[in-house]
Amino acid sequence: QVQLVESGGGLVQAGGSLRLSCAASGRALSYYAMGWFRQAPGKAREAVAAISRSGGSTYYANSVKGRFTISRDNAKNTVYLQMNSLKPEDTAVYYCAADFLGGSLETRAETYDYWGQGTQVTVSS
Numbered sequence: 001q002v003q004l005v006e007s008g009g010g011l012v013q014a015g016g017s018l019r020l021s022c023a024a025s026g027r028a029l030s031y032y033a034m035g036w037f038r039q040a041p042g043k044a045r046e047a048v049a050a051i052s053r054s055g056g057s058t059y060y061a062n063s064v065k066g067r068f069t070i071s072r073d074n075a076k077n078t079v080y081l082q083m084n085s086l087k088p089e090d091t092a093v094y095y096c097a098a099d100f101l102g103g104s105l106e107t108r109a110e111t112y113d114y115w116g117q118g119t120q121v122t123v124s125s
Contacts, residue, residue: 002026002114004096009119012086016123020081022096022116029077030054033102035112036070036081038092038121047107048094049081059105064090086123093118 035050049070097112
C-alpha cells in the first residue's frame with residue numbers, strides 16, 4: 001500500500017509556472033507507474049501525464065505536450081509535474097495516482113490503485 005500527498009498548487013498568472021510534487025509513503029514508489037490527472041469543475045477527470053516505474057517512458061496529453069514535464073525520483077519517493085506556460089484552461093484540481101506494478105502508461109483513471117487528495121491549480125488570465 002502507498003499513501004500519496006500532492007503539494008505545489010496555487011494561483012498563477014497565465015504564462016507562469018508551477019511545479020507539483022507527489023510524495024509517497026508506505027511501499028516504495030518504484031513499484032508503481034505514476035500518473036497525474038486533473039479535474040475541472042463540471043468536467044470529467046482526465047489524464048495529464050504518466051511515467052513508467054523506471055522513469056524511462058512518459059506520456060502527455062496533447063493539451064499539455066511541450067509545456068508540462070513529468071519526472072520521478074524513486075530514491076526520494078517523489079513524482080513531479082513541472083508546468084510551464086500555464087493557461088487559464090489548465091485550472092483544475094490536480095491528482096497524482098499510483099498503478100501497482102503497472103507495466104504500461106495508462107490514461108484510464110480506473111487503472112490506478114491509489115490516489116492523492118489533490119491540489120488546486122488556478123491560472124488567471
